[in-house]
Amino acid sequence: MIVIVDYGVGNLGSIANMLKKVGAKALTSSDPDVLQQADKLILPGVGAFDHGMSKLNERGLVPLLNHLALEKKVPVLGLCLGMQLLTRKSEEGQLSGLGWVDAETVRFKFEAANAHLKIPHMGWNTVEARRAHPLFTELEAESRFYFAHSFHVVCHDEEAILAGTDYGYSFASIIGKGNIMGVQFHPEKSHKFGMKLLENFAERVA
Amino acid sequence: MIRPRVIPCLLLQNRGLVKTVKFKDPKYLGDPINIVRIFNDKEVDELIFLDITATIEKRRPPFEMLAKITSECFMPLGYGGGIRSLDDIKALLSLGIEKIILNAYAFEDAGFVREAAAYGGSQAVVISMDVKKNLLGRYEVFTHDGRKATGLDPVKHAVAMEKQGAGELFVNSIDRDGTMQGYDLELVRRVSSAVQIPVIACGGAGKLQDLADAIKVGGASAAAAGSMFVFQGPLRAVLISYPSPEESRILL
Numbered sequence: 001m002i003v004i005v006d007y008g009v010g011n012l013g014s015i016a017n018m019l020k021k022v023g024a025k026a027l028t029s030s031d032p033d034v035l036q037q038a039d040k041l042i043l044p045g046v047g048a049f050d051h052g053m054s055k056l057n058e059r060g061l062v063p064l065l066n067h068l069a070l071e072k073k074v075p076v077l078g079l080c081l082g083m084q085l086l087t088r089k090s091e092e093g094q095l096s097g098l099g100w101v102d103a104e105t106v107r108f109k110f111e112a113a114n115a116h117l118k119i120p121h122m123g124w125n126t127v128e129a130r131r132a133h134p135l136f137t138e139l140e141a142e143s144r145f146y147f148a149h150s151f152h153v154v155c156h157d158e159e160a161i162l163a164g165t166d167y168g169y170s171f172a173s174i175i176g177k178g179n180i181m182g183v184q185f186h187p188e189k190s191h192k193f194g195m196k197l198l199e200n201f202a203e204r205v206a
Numbered sequence: 207m208i209r210p211r212v213i214p215c216l217l218l219q220n221r222g223l224v225k226t227v228k229f230k231d232p233k234y235l236g237d238p239i240n241i242v243r244i245f246n247d248k249e250v251d252e253l254i255f256l257d258i259t260a261t262i263e264k265r266r267p268p269f270e271m272l273a274k275i276t277s278e279c280f281m282p283l284g285y286g287g288g289i290r291s292l293d294d295i296k297a298l299l300s301l302g303i304e305k306i307i308l309n310a311y312a313f314e315d316a317g318f319v320r321e322a323a324a325y326g327g328s329q330a331v332v333i334s335m336d337v338k339k340n341l342l343g344r345y346e347v348f349t350h351d352g353r354k355a356t357g358l359d360p361v362k363h364a365v366a367m368e369k370q371g372a373g374e375l376f377v378n379s380i381d382r383d384g385t386m387q388g389y390d391l392e393l394v395r396r397v398s399s400a401v402q403i404p405v406i407a408c409g410g411a412g413k414l415q416d417l418a419d420a421i422k423v424g425g426a427s428a429a430a431a432g433s434m435f436v437f438q439g440p441l442r443a444v445l446i447s448y449p450s451p452e453e454s455r456i457l458l
Contacts (some may be wrong), residue, residue, distance in 0.1 A: 014302035047327030148329045
């Protein structure tokens with residue numbers, strides 16, 4: 001069973017709808033007993049970094065999530081802000097992130113030649129895989145995903161970058177290290193492409 | 207490389223979908239759920255729903271219908287019409303509508319825009335402005351389905367809304383609505399060059415080149431259209447269409 005972590009932030013309805021569509025067993029909860037039983041976790045999120053972290057803190061979920069992700073090695077997929085929360089910190093806020101990946105979150109910063117690019121990076125973009133991963137099973141080359149973000153993840157560990165996306169420069173759009181994974185886009189809003197990726201997380205990630 | 211978005215803009219009235227001309231003469235198109243399914247199959251970039259009479263009739267958003275729509279749709283969705291509280295916003299976000307479109311209430315209470323952005327994040331707050339040109343050629347923002355003049359200049363309103371934390375602007379030309387004669391590019395250009403946030407152009411698109419012009423000439427980040435995606439031929443027969451990925455390259 002996949003548990004979508006409900007900490008009051010993010011597009012839970014859409015994620016649950018899409019998982020249902022691919023036939024995955026999923027539910028939305030913030031109940032520690034339910035989280036304990038999860039085979040996999042999805043950490044959703046939209047909005048500001050500190051808002052997200054303080055909501056996790058308010059619900060007292062961080063120690064339990066640390067236990068599940070770091071000790072029990074439950075597969076975790078962070079979506080959008082959920083991916084950024086996996087990092088140590090963000091330029092967007094003061095609070096510490098979960099720090100499960102050796103990375104931090106920074107704001108898009110363009111050189112003069114790309115100064116015309118709007119922030120947020122909003123719309124459909126492609127991803128370029130850097131290495132093979134079960135998340136990419138049967139995803140076609142021209143797969144496109146919906147992005148809406150002003151900040152992005154910078155990995156200190158190059159190995160953790162699974163795919164990059166070009167917006168002014170190439171940034172890490174999919175990361176993965178062991179059981180911890182994150183995507184900067186919204187698979188739940190990315191038609192069949194996002195549906196395939198979530199299906200892969202549900203069925204092909206061990 | 208990011209391709210500018212092409213967005214069907216669908217008007218809700220009395221639980222049906224309609225299309226207007228210059229904000230008048232709503233023509234019934236059909237059941238929203240059926241039409242939404244077709245757009246979903248066509249893998250559209252994004253959809254915008256506007257309940258055009260919610261504010262006038264002092265109604266809240268049609269949550270039940272929107273819940274049906276979000277369970278069928280796997281693309282970004284925006285909704286506008288009758289949103290007047292954080293509770294409304296909370297309900298919409300939890301249904302899976304990620305873009306909250308404010309029009310009349312943003313004008314009445316600019317502070318609400320700030321509250322909405324603090325609650326859902328700026329990316330979730332879209333300010334819609336319906337704009338008409340007067341006899342002297344001056345642009346003015348209207349609310350209440352184009353019935354109420356505000357005296358506001360669209361550029362000033364756009365800049366103020368950006369300052370309040372809006373994440374996007376939806377600029378709709380009342381004069382061009384439903385005419386399929388092309389966008390009011392001067393209006394789009396004026397607004398998009400005054401703000402940093404993305405601008406969605408709407409009102410007047412009739413062909414692919416119009417969409418490209420909104421981006422390349424108007425400086426918009428996205429091109430929205432109604433008639434072009436729901437009508438076919440001079441008799442305006444209802445037929446849902448959407449540019450293919452190949453056709454959309456014209457926007458690059």
